[in-house]
Amino acid sequence: MLALILGALTALGPLSIDMYLPSLPSLQRDLATSAPLAQLTLAAYFAGLGLGQLAYGPLTDVFGRKRPLYAGLALYVLASVACAVAPGIHLLIAFRFAQALGGAAGQVVTRAVVRDLYQGAPAARLLSLLMLVMGVAPILAPLLGGWVLLVAGWRTIFAVLAAAGVACLVLMVTTLPETATSLAPRLDPRAIMRGLASIARDRAFVGHTLTGAFAQAGMFAYIAGSPFVLIELFHVSPQRYGFFFGANAFGLIAGSQLNHRLLGAHLPAAILARSTLVLTGVGLALIAVASLRLGGLFAVAACLFAFLATLGFVGANATALAMEEQGGRAGLASAALGSTQFGIAALASSLVGILSDGTARPMAFVMAGCALSSFVAYRAVAR
Numbered sequence: 015m016l017a018l019i020l021g022a023l024t025a026l027g028p029l030s031i032d033m034y035l036p037s038l039p040s041l042q043r044d045l046a047t048s049a050p051l052a053q054l055t056l057a058a059y060f061a062g063l064g065l066g067q068l069a070y071g072p073l074t075d076v077f078g079r080k081r082p083l084y085a086g087l088a089l090y091v092l093a094s095v096a097c098a099v100a101p102g103i104h105l106l107i108a109f110r111f112a113q114a115l116g117g118a119a120g121q122v123v124t125r126a127v128v129r130d131l132y133q134g135a136p137a138a139r140l141l142s143l144l145m146l147v148m149g150v151a152p153i154l155a156p157l158l159g160g161w162v163l164l165v166a167g168w169r170t171i172f173a174v175l176a177a178a179g180v181a182c183l184v185l186m187v188t189t190l191p192e193t194a195t196s197l198a199p200r201l202d203p204r205a206i207m208r209g210l211a212s213i214a215r216d217r218a219f220v221g222h223t224l225t226g227a228f229a230q231a232g233m234f235a236y237i238a239g240s241p242f243v244l245i246e247l248f249h250v251s252p253q254r255y256g257f258f259f260g261a262n263a264f265g266l267i268a269g270s271q272l273n274h275r276l277l278g279a280h281l282p283a284a285i286l287a288r289s290t291l292v293l294t295g296v297g298l299a300l301i302a303v304a305s306l307r308l309g310g311l312f313a314v315a316a317c318l319f320a321f322l323a324t325l326g327f328v329g330a331n332a333t334a335l336a337m338e339e340q341g342g343r344a345g346l347a348s349a350a351l352g353s354t355q356f357g358i359a360a361l362a363s364s365l366v367g368i369l370s371d372g373t374a375r376p377m378a379f380v381m382a383g384c385a386l387s388s389f390v391a392y393r394a395v396a397r
Contacts, residue, residue, distance in 0.1 A: 019167040019190050020127060023083075023120040026090075026182055029238060030117055030175055032155035032259065036252035037168035037239045044168065047103040049242060053367035056238050057360045059109045062114025063121060064356035070122040071349020072206045078192050079123045086119020090298035094176035113175075116245065118352070120182070125337065125348040139274050157256035164252070209346045219336050219347065221395030222386045225286065225388050226332030227355040229293060231362035232384035233325055236262075236318060238363035239377030247374060248311045256288075258315060262322040269326020282331040288387040296320045297382030304378035314374055321381060328388065358384075 042052040073082040093113035094296040100106035128140055162171050300317040362380050369376035
């Protein structure tokens, strides 16, 4: 039951990111803006997730897991409604940032609850089950977004997200138990800074956090670049784009569930070491395909599928290993981990837009660079 509750909370993030992806070209035309500014709505969301988690982490260590979550979900709903009525691209970017500040609460609370209850391989297995949700949601989100776009336009997509936020808020109020067993006596900024400094000196935490963060940044570079690469460059329709995106999300599901099975016989660190090496190889293959224009759409799609499938072995293990020794400060550690992940993701997705040249190369180079950075972080620090 807990996995289902946390899964619902986890699904809100992929829905907020992926459901409106098919509408990016349409949104760009409707608001008379450029592709880099349209992509900045994604980067703003990632930045809001990163900064928001820094606030919610200490709050969950003082007030418990539930009350900060309620406040965050309420902000998420209001900002989603604002996105639906935004008159211009700059206000939409600002509202997306606010939407992410609210949604960040769910990211922090999910990891903190898992750490409250589990450690080591059991924690990694539960996180792998949550990766299943993060895989199913992206399959359904672009498909749903593509059809909503066809029937009612891109603004209705944000109205649907607001409704999903209300549903999550009701579910969390009625069914999520409070899992924090010990709370800090008060919100002390100096203690928070000392805690962050202590976490920053934790070699294992920093290494595993960066390993997972760079890998996830590669996924968000794909999310930022794929609508324009597939829809504009390869002329895939917004409705068909949902099928391509869903196939890659299925790869993420398959990888995460195979990882769940492998954890019964292998240590998380052993799986993580091999998967970061494979991820780097796939990233380099994507550069070759995009630069030499070999195989067209099929070759690009195959590399993207392999990249996402390999991520299924990286995220859960890196997160479980980073959080393993953070029991007394799980909320703060979860916030530091999440803000690092989405801060790097914001940079990666912004780079895709900045380097945009009408080809698949910017997306390929940023994804490969993130994969290589993940590999280096694990080899140089985490191990």
